[in-house]
Amino acid sequence: MTEKSALLFAIIENAIDGIITIDERGLIESINPAACALFGYSIEEVIGRNVSMLMPRPDKDQHDEYIARYQRTGSPHIIGTGRDVNGQKKDGTLFPFRLGVNEVKYSGRTIYAGFIHDLSREKEAEAKILHYASQLEKLVEERTVSLQKSVTELQAAKETVSKSLEKEKELNQLKSRFVSMASHEFRTPLSSITLSASLIERYKLQSDDTNVSKHVSKIKNSVGNLTTILDDFLSLERLEAGKIETNFTKFDVVKLSEEITEEMQLMAKKDQNIIYQHTGLHSTVLLDQNLLRNCIVNLISNAIKYSGENTFIEFNTELTSTECIVTVRDNGIGIPETDHKHLFEPFFRANNTGNIPGTGLGLNIILRYVNLMGGKVNFSSLVNQKTVFTLNFPQ
Incomplete structure (x- = not known):
């Protein structure tokens, strides 16, 4: 083997793409290692066999027709590059590759060299x-x-x-x-x-x-x-508009409560008595005095309104180490249990109020004032027995 032939052989043997040569009858004359690896055959298994063994149907059947046509007409079917086809491996699986075919005149005969570029990864x-x-x-x-x-x-x-x-x-x-x-x-x-x-x-x-x-x-x-109605409407308007601002100051809750008790006693019905009592060693609280006054006056007004003559209204304040507690209790008509969940809604009045005047705003205003001061409102009531409202403010 000449040096030139050896070089050519080395290039073919080490080529990345597969190279197969066939004769005019379609029989494989040579195959390089890359082609063997692609199809999964050894050299001995393919040399001398028809190249259609590497093709799936219907290409396999068509290739035999191409060979027969070439033998009749002398014109090959495929010459050139860039045709994408499928190959069939020894295990029957298919893979795509790009096929280029060249016609080569060698030693007085014609052979065809096929160049196979695997497209599996690209596909x-x-x-x-x-x-x-x-x-x-x-x-x-x-x-x-x-x-x-x-x-x-x-x-x-x-x-x-x-x-x-x-x-x-x-x-x-x-x-x-x-x-x-x-x-x-x-x-x-x-x-x-x-x-x-x-x-x-x-x-x-x-x-x-x-x-x-x-x-x-x-x-x-x-x-x-009428004055109460106007005051309720004004308070509601200011609350809705966000015009109520709390002004926390220290003041004597007992002094305030005694003043309220004296004022509200003048509004009481015949032989109604408001009894005030304070519990605790101290009497100074940190709250908004005007808002607290409004809440207490409203609760006592309701107690007067919804209680009969010759009754007692209990008004208590209690100051502990952690909170200020205000309680107003009456023995009037009470609040039906079915109305409890709606009691603090604006314009809501209990079903048993009858012709007793009122706007249905008082308790809603009390709740919102108490919330502004960081407190809580609780109540309990039994029809025709009692109603107790409790305001709790942290201190």
């Missing part, structure tokens, strides 16, 4: 890319639909919110105007009525005119009820 990568692309397209499509839906919903929500805000703004303006008007327009004549009623009582004839006293009492009660 796997291509399949993965196509799979990922398909998934990505599907995901993009789903996300696009979802985004379009979200945009539509957001637009609808925006329009709804805009309408709601506009409506709420109008309602708030109307409410503020009503509250301001009510506060101004009602308080002036109510003050006049109160003054007139006081003067009637003061300058009436010294005789025991029971009718005058009766009507004076009615005027005072009506004025008191």
Whole structure:
């Protein structure tokens, strides 16, 4: 073997791609190690056999026809590069490769050299890319639909919110105007009525005119009820507008409670008695005095309103090392158990209140005031037996 032939042989033997040569009948004359590795055969197993053994059907059957046609016409079927086909390994599995075929004139005869480039990895990568692309397209499509839906919903929500805000703004303006008007327009004549009623009582004839006293009492009660209603509406408006700010100061809760007891006793019914008692070694608390006063006055007012004559209203304060406890107890009409869960809702009144006047705002206002001071409200009640409200404030 010449040096040139040896070099050519070494190149073929060490080539990365498979190389197979066949004769005019399609019989394999040579095969390099790379081709043997691709198809899983040894050299001895393929030399002298028809190359169609390396092809799957229907290529195998078609190749025999190509050979027969070549023998009849003298024209080969495949010459050139770049044709992707499938090969069949010894174990029957298939793999893709790119086939290039050259016609070679050698020693007065024609042979065909096939160059085989394995495409297995490329095809796997291509399949993965196509799979990922398909998934990505599907995901993009789903996300696009979802985004379009979200945009539509957001637009609808925006329009709804805009309408709601506009409506709420109008309602708030109307409410503020009503509250301001009510506060101004009602308080002036109510003050006049109160003054007139006081003067009637003061300058009436010294005789025991029971009718005058009766009507004076009615005027005072009506004025008191209207004033309470206005105060409730004003308090609710300020709470809704966020205008209530707590002002925590240290003060004597016993002194405050005694003042409230004295004031509320004047509003009590005939032979109703408010009994105040304090428990604890100290009496100084850190709370908002105005808010606490409002809560206590409201609770005692309710006790007076919903209790009959000749009854006792118990009003207690207790100061421990950790909390301040305020309790108001009456023995009036009580609260039906079915109404307990709605008791602190705005404008709600128990079913057994009948013609007793009220706005249904008092307890809601108390709850919100107590919450502003960081406290809690608890109550218990039995119809026609008792009602007990307890306010607990941390100290």
